[in-house]
Amino acid sequence: MSPPKTLLDKVWDAHSVCELDSGQTQLFIGLHLIHEVTSPQAFAMLREMGVPVRFPSRTFATVDHIVPTDSRRRPLADALAEEMLVALERNCAEHDVRLFDLESGQQGIVHVIGPELGLTQPGMTIACGDSHTSTHGAFGAVAFGIGTSQVRDVLATQCLAMGRPQVRRIEVTGKLASGVYAKDVILAIIRHLGVKGGVGYAYEYAGSVIEAMSVEERLTVCNMSIEGGARCGYVNPDDTVLEYLRGREYCPSGVAWDRAVEWWRSLPSDPGASYADRVEIDGQRLAPSVTWGINPGQSVAVDERLPLLTSVNDEDRPSLAEAFDFMEFQPGEPLLGTPIDVAFIGSCTNGRISDLREAARVAQTGQVATGIKALVVPGSKSVAREAEEEGLPEVFRAAGFEWRDAGCSMCLAMNPDKLSGRQLCASSSNRNFKGRQGSPTGRTLLMSPAMVAAAALRGAVADVREIL
Amino acid sequence: MSGEPVERVEGPACVVRGHDIDTDRILPARFLRRVSFEGLEEHAFADDRVHAKGNHPFDDDRFLSAEILVVGHNFGSGSSREHAPQALMRRGFRAFVGGSFAEIFAGNCVALGLVCVTLSDADLARVMEAVELDPEHRVVIDLHARSVTSRAGSVDLEIHEGHRQQLVSGTWHATAVLLQAGNAIEATAARLPYVTDFAE
Numbered sequence: 001m002s003p004p005k006t007l008l009d010k011v012w013d014a015h016s017v018c019e020l021d022s023g024q025t026q027l028f029i030g031l032h033l034i035h036e037v038t039s040p041q042a043f044a045m046l047r048e049m050g051v052p053v054r055f056p057s058r059t060f061a062t063v064d065h066i067v068p069t070d071s072r073r074r075p076l077a078d079a080l081a082e083e084m085l086v087a088l089e090r091n092c093a094e095h096d097v098r099l100f101d102l103e104s105g106q107q108g109i110v111h112v113i114g115p116e117l118g119l120t121q122p123g124m125t126i127a128c129g130d131s132h133t134s135t136h137g138a139f140g141a142v143a144f145g146i147g148t149s150q151v152r153d154v155l156a157t158q159c160l161a162m163g164r165p166q167v168r169r170i171e172v173t174g175k176l177a178s179g180v181y182a183k184d185v186i187l188a189i190i191r192h193l194g195v196k197g198g199v200g201y202a203y204e205y206a207g208s209v210i211e212a213m214s215v216e217e218r219l220t221v222c223n224m225s226i227e228g229g230a231r232c233g234y235v236n237p238d239d240t241v242l243e244y245l246r247g248r249e250y251c252p253s254g255v256a257w258d259r260a261v262e263w264w265r266s267l268p269s270d271p272g273a274s275y276a277d278r279v280e281i282d283g284q285r286l287a288p289s290v291t292w293g294i295n296p297g298q299s300v301a302v303d304e305r306l307p308l309l310t311s312v313n314d315e316d317r318p319s320l321a322e323a324f325d326f327m328e329f330q331p332g333e334p335l336l337g338t339p340i341d342v343a344f345i346g347s348c349t350n351g352r353i354s355d356l357r358e359a360a361r362v363a364q365t366g367q368v369a370t371g372i373k374a375l376v377v378p379g380s381k382s383v384a385r386e387a388e389e390e391g392l393p394e395v396f397r398a399a400g401f402e403w404r405d406a407g408c409s410m411c412l413a414m415n416p417d418k419l420s421g422r423q424l425c426a427s428s429s430n431r432n433f434k435g436r437q438g439s440p441t442g443r444t445l446l447m448s449p450a451m452v453a454a455a456a457l458r459g460a461v462a463d464v465r466e467i468l
Numbered sequence: 469m470s471g472e473p474v475e476r477v478e479g480p481a482c483v484v485r486g487h488d489i490d491t492d493r494i495l496p497a498r499f500l501r502r503v504s505f506e507g508l509e510e511h512a513f514a515d516d517r518v519h520a521k522g523n524h525p526f527d528d529d530r531f532l533s534a535e536i537l538v539v540g541h542n543f544g545s546g547s548s549r550e551h552a553p554q555a556l557m558r559r560g561f562r563a564f565v566g567g568s569f570a571e572i573f574a575g576n577c578v579a580l581g582l583v584c585v586t587l588s589d590a591d592l593a594r595v596m597e598a599v600e601l602d603p604e605h606r607v608v609i610d611l612h613a614r615s616v617t618s619r620a621g622s623v624d625l626e627i628h629e630g631h632r633q634q635l636v637s638g639t640w641h642a643t644a645v646l647l648q649a650g651n652a653i654e655a656t657a658a659r660l661p662y663v664t665d666f667a668e
Contacts, residue, residue: 017649017656022633026649028656030663038549040503049643054653058663066501080501087503121662131548131572147550147576150642157646159653163630195488196542199571229545231571256666263661295488295545315589319487412497412547433492433546440496440515 004270006167007236008202011142011267015125017159024161030124031141032059032154033110034097036066036084037414038129042151043091055158056096060119063088063101064109065414069377069404072102081415095155108380108406111135111348115219116382118248122237122264127154132348132430134225137234138218139241140267142202144232165232166200166276169269171207174284179465181358182217183350183428183448185209187289187299189221189281190228195297198230201276204269205235209283215244216354223349224430227296236268288464291432291446292335293323298432300335302451302463308332326434327443328422335445335461341423343374343456344437345401345449347411350428351379353386355449359428360395362453362467368400369459375417376401377409401456413438426455471581473638474611477563479535481599481607481618482525484513489539490546491573495555497547508551509558526559530603538596538607539566544573553577563609565616565625567592578631581640585609585625587616594620611636 005013017026034042039061046053053059066081076082085102092099100106100113107113111132114120120136126143127133129151136143146160153160170193172185189203203225210218218235225233235241242261245251252260287301298320300306308331312320324331329338345351345359356378368374376396378384384406387393393403410417411429418438419425425437425444432444445461454462499511517524525531537556543566544552553576556564563583574584587595598620599607608617611632615622634640646653657663 014660015656017652020630020639020645021637022630022639024630024634026646028653028660030660037500041505041550044504051643051647055657078501084501084503124662129548129550131546145548145572147548147553147572147579149550149576149579153579153642153646156643157649157653158657159646159649161630161634161642161646163628195545196568196570199542199568226546226572229542229570252662252666259661259666259668263666295490322486412492414497414501431490431492431546433490434519435496435515436492438498440518 004272006204006269006273006275007140007234007267008142008165008167011123011125012164020161022161024163026159027125027162028159029127029154030058031119031126033114033126033128034059034061034151035110035130036063036088038148039151040084040087040091041148042155045152046155051156053095053097053155058158059097059155061088061092061097061099062107062110062113065408065412067102067407068415069407069409069417072405105381108382109348109351109408111223112351112379112383115139116380118245118251121245121251122241123267127160131226132223134231134233135219135223135348137222137225137232138215140234140237142232142234145226165202167204168201168277168279169204169206169275170279170281172205172209172281172283173207174209174282175212176209176283176286179288179468180286181448181450182213182220184286184289185283186221186224187291187296187446188286190224190297191299192281193228193279195227195295196229198225198228201230203228203230203233205233210235211238214354215241216352219352220349224296227430237264288448288451290335290451290461292327292329294326294432294434296430296432296446298323302336302461305332305334336463338461339459340372340426340455340461342419342425343372343452344410344425344427344429345375345452346377346379346409347429348379349430350449351377351383353383355428356383356387356392359449359453360392362450362457362464363399363401364395365467366399366457368456372456372459374401374456375404375410377404378406380406410437412436426452426461428452471638471641474581474583474635476611477536477583477609478606479562480533480604481536481538482531482534483538483596483599484525485540485596487540488542488545491544491549491552492546494544494552495549500549500551505551505554508555512555512559535560536563536565536607536609537561538599539564541567543569545570548572550576553580553582557582565595565609574628574631578634578640579642581635583609583611583635585616585627587623587625591623595623
């Protein structure tokens, strides 16, 4: 009998073409996703080398980062955005790559549409020129972000030269309290392990809290692995995953489905598999989290005071001081009740139907506070359709939220949705970096979609547990 | 379509202090609205430079010819945008010396033939001081001797061994190397149940 292995090792070994002289693995990539921002230069490099796309049927494209969420009329008002979209259309047509374009009805954020179309499946290796590719690990895939030169490598060879990561098992035990969401779990993990704690690791999320999560909740957790420094994060596939996949467009059916299930069931890490590290987090004690600083590791429970400068060692103090300076917060003050200017619900972290339902549940209890701009941006056209069938846009609009079209929107503000000046935004996205939401001095507080909705109603950071 | 061996980088250096400097700061997202990497060098650290009101190292004439960038911990975190190392490369940087690097950033660098090496905190502090005191002094990164030599003397460097091999052997342009596997790529694909649509 072979020794017990982790899912990471099983998937890695199955996709290994050969060991390279550098000591790295030549890893076959089963699913390659591309979008308009990081692919045009890769296609240009390919053209320059005179190399064709090796497996055109294993690459899928969509447009998400630059898409306006109000009017999608072509040509797009932003000439640069239009140029990027045209380049993607031309490259996909020329190389026979399937593109889910604006008119397809299947367009959306790349990490939202992969799962919902059934493209993302257990046991795959998945790469995309986007750091949040870790999202797809929710299915038990090994999925990671790459740069544009590596997009070129995948287009040309369907392979990457990669070093095998170590695996850290993170067990979240117990049961989450009401008002505590997947977003709070991953923010707590990143706070605990740090924003660079995951470098060199794949995170394997496990434990009763993770097992009880829906696929969409697991997508939220895996999505932010990279914010903890881990390029890849995954959950061992189980019945929850199989139920989600059944009947999806790109999933096998009939006899092929049965064979797929048999293979997928062989993938979870074996009992007794060895891990480079193990961490346990008590899920029972988690509260709604809010970031207060300039990286996703700088968070507190909503009812907790901000850290004191004396709470960290000399080495870390300048970073803490830099965050306070940028955010214009004071050490030791409470975050609860801090006035906000903008509320953003959406992104590849929290732009799925279950996120919108939770936010709508809060939104229907009141009205967006005076002077607050509140946006709801569904993660995909499919999410938007589902929300419309359930009447969610009406709920949001009645409460004073704007209901927009699908895209990345104000998560990184490459489209017209941006903060201005020093605005403070309660956001369900994934990064609170300086300037991330489009204004160089704009400020971001990351939290769950329900917490964003609560903040929109109060006009200030609020505790969603008081509303639910 | 192959890389030149990168065994040694020698040149003047520049220090950008601070930890967790993410790729949004190295190159803000609004500058990604383009289909080529050309001209990105103008926008490196665009917002940080405005915040610093002329006091950013990139606005200090003494460091204009720098080819080695000395940074803190977790440099290049966040977005996978290769635009960030492209912007720095196009500004003239060929190597990065730091406390630690984010994984995707380091991978993007090696794919461009750029060097990322790390030092102990104590050594890094000494190198930073030395560079700031004497910007014209040439720093040497030697990937065979695994050392960084500056006015602070010679100190040991660490580097991801796979990346070091790719750089010194000139195989950092991975496409050429990966293509050498030939039909072994198709053979691997054919063994994967999902590639063959779970056929028997």
